[in-house]
Amino acid sequence: xxxxxxxxxxxxxxxxxxxxxxxxxxxxxxxxxxxxxxxxxxxxxxxxxxxxxxxxxxxxxxxxxxxxxxxxxxxxxxxxxxxxxxxxxxxxxxxxxxxxxxxxxxxxxxxxxxxxxxxxxxxxxxxxxxxxxxxxxxxxxxxxxxxxxxxxxxxxxxxxxxxxxxxxxxxxxxxxxxxxxxxxxxxxxxxxxxxxxxxxxxxxxxxxxxxxxxxxxxxxxxxxxxxxxxxxxxxxxxxxxxxxxxxxxxxxxxxxxxxxxxxxxxxxxxxxxxxxxxxxxxxxxxxxxx
Numbered sequence: 001x002x003x004x005x006x007x008x009x010x011x012x013x014x015x016x017x018x019x020x021x022x023x024x025x026x027x028x029x030x031x032x033x034x035x036x037x038x039x040x041x042x043x044x045x046x047x048x049x050x051x052x053x054x055x056x057x058x059x060x061x062x063x064x065x066x067x068x069x070x071x072x073x074x075x076x077x078x079x080x081x082x083x084x085x086x087x088x089x090x091x092x093x094x095x096x097x098x099x100x101x102x103x104x105x106x107x108x109x110x111x112x113x114x115x116x117x118x119x120x121x122x123x124x125x126x127x128x129x130x131x132x133x134x135x136x137x138x139x140x141x142x143x144x145x146x147x148x149x150x151x152x153x154x155x156x157x158x159x160x161x162x163x164x165x166x167x168x169x170x171x172x173x174x175x176x177x178x179x180x181x182x183x184x185x186x187x188x189x190x191x192x193x194x195x196x197x198x199x200x201x202x203x204x205x206x207x208x209x210x211x212x213x214x215x216x217x218x219x220x221x222x223x224x225x226x227x228x229x230x231x232x233x234x235x236x237x238x239x240x241x242x243x244x245x246x247x248x249x250x251x252x253x254x255x256x257x258x259x260x261x262x263x264x265x266x267x268x269x270x271x272x273x274x275x276x277x278x279x280x281x282x283x284x285x286x287x288x289x290x
């Protein structure tokens with residue numbers, strides 16, 4: 001039964017009928033090309049990397065935004081951004097199998113809460129629209145930045161100038177490319193989530209496109225309120241039910257949360273999905289971009 005569900009998910013992602021929503025587990029197995037170190041992606045590994053390879057106090061180890069806030073208060077916001085720039089913008093990493101598959105089918109809309117560039121690399125040969133979150137910034141009511149990629153370079157544009165025929169990569173927590181912008185510390189998240197709930201952190205064309213959509217949550221755990229709050233607002237106006245989450249061993253907390261939102265948990269992981277995708281022979285098919 002799970003295998004057939006995974007084949008259905010793979011087919012839906014490839015055709016654009018299901019929106020992939022990528023969490024830290026999407027980068028499982030990715031390693032530094034120079035020294036073989038795993039990429040810091042989940043909360044614990046990010047905190048340890050931020051703290052020069054050492055754990056922080058139990059209070060700060062609860063989640064990365066809390067640890068980043070502590071560093072920001074002691075060393076400034078730029079210290080956190082330098083860490084993220086160095087980690088994701090200056091180091092060379094192996095490719096994630098999930099991103100290789102996404103590159104083979106190029107879904108029309110992907111949400112990726114990681115801060116790395118692998119999703120952007122997957123679409124490097126295809127013009128696309130990049131939407132990234134911003135926070136604690138003056139001169140605008142919005143908490144997003146939009147860039148158009150023409151196949152070679154990015155240029156910023158207003159939301160009413162977006163080409164609706166192009167794929168959309170939505171990275172709400174930011175990335176280092178084309179220039180760095182991140183949602184990282186508690187203060188960033190408070191500002192961003194507040195505006196997300198108010199409707200100012202998602203472009204109008206995506207508010208329209210997301211209506212009635214279903215999602216596949218890949219590599220994402222629902223253990224922390226921050227991730228749950230961001231996700232809930234990202235998928236506002238989703239279909240009923242809104243989608244599926246691949247969680248091999250869900251906790252009771254995750255089960256209750258997914259049940260409340262109507263998300264079906266599939267006891268499988270990304271490698272199982274990729275195996276199913278290969279078995280189903282999925283590739284790019286007729287799809288409509290946002």
